[in-house]
Amino acid sequence: MKTNAILFLLLSGIVTSCGWVSAAKETADGYQQMTQAARNVSEGTEAINKKVEERRAKGDTLALPFRTLAQFMPTAVAGYETDGEPSGQTTNNEGFSYSSYELKYKKGEDSEVKIELADYNASAALLSMATVAMSSGMEIENENQITKSWATGIESVRGYEEFYKKGKQAKVTVSVGERFLVQVSATNQENTDFVKEVAQSLKLKELTQY
Template identity: 35%
Template sequence: MKTILKLSFLLGIATLVACGGNDKKEEDNIDVEKNPMGALMKMGENMQKQAEKMEKQQAERKDAKAMHYEELMKYLPESVKGYEKEEPKGESVEMSGMSFSSANVRFTKGNDDINVNLLDYNAAMSMYSMATAMWASGFKIDNSEETAQSVSIADNINGWETLQKKSKDASLILGVNDRFLVTIEGNNQKNTDLFKEIAKSMDLKKLTGL
């Protein structure tokens, strides 16, 4: 909680500094606890770049629609070793000037479960931008409650992994080609290795070409 408050307090300053134009590259995964100002400066810089990129892509995808949920469901994982698969679900939403779709599936093993959710933000770029603003900043958080950091598993597939140290709840969120968002969450996990295996079992590389 202290980390979040610290980031919120400094965000405005960092954004103003970033707008001044700083071409110096910083190392990946800046430790927020040790260098909050450096982390916020990089976040502000990347938010500006991301906003410009999204504005351009929004213009290019002006008449685009999100993939229908039935098609999106084909990209969900077929199985997870040791877990039972439940029936996949999905939905597509259209409104004035915006559309998005989601598909999800749940895997269970006794009291343990893993949820996989795939969203297509093709015609809702502003929503995607808000969800992914922090990842490109290379954040790293490590305290008594959690570990969290930016992660990349392939070209155009980057995101954020989190492990709650006491509850063993974990999550992996991946952005694919500035359009799709993959969220994998589960309990009783020592790390996010299983989630990365699940992500790699999905045909995400095909999605990067869409």
């Protein structure tokens, strides 16, 4: 009971910044949702830590170079043209290893797409924080936004989607193999269908092999 209470308070503090708590309280089963969400977050964090330890035992302690991450990105986005040069970075320090790669696309002046892929191989704590929403399993809708989990249909690949109604902004965040994080965001959208399609154009299955 004490552990559940701590997890509940921890999750409450995290999701408050996302506006989830106030929305959850508007429902009759808000407390039950939060309790289950805390349990899911705990299990998700344990899974991440387990994978990290398995990789460390094999001597796999560094993030992939950002140029390697580029190989898993889509080569194009239908209907869009590239916007600027790709960007990437790899940082290795004692007890910390992180790399990221980013692509941007645009369609005229109306719509922009950003695709980000990050490797959190030696940064389990950061990955746990980044994936708290998808671990919680909570689904929230209000006048401004819709936030819910997304079943990708790919083993070891899970995510959540966000749609901001007034601004017509869509985003999906995907955890891959308890190591990588993918984020796809786009403007001028009616729902999250397009960003989910773009996210699935990455080589997600191949990433789960690391």
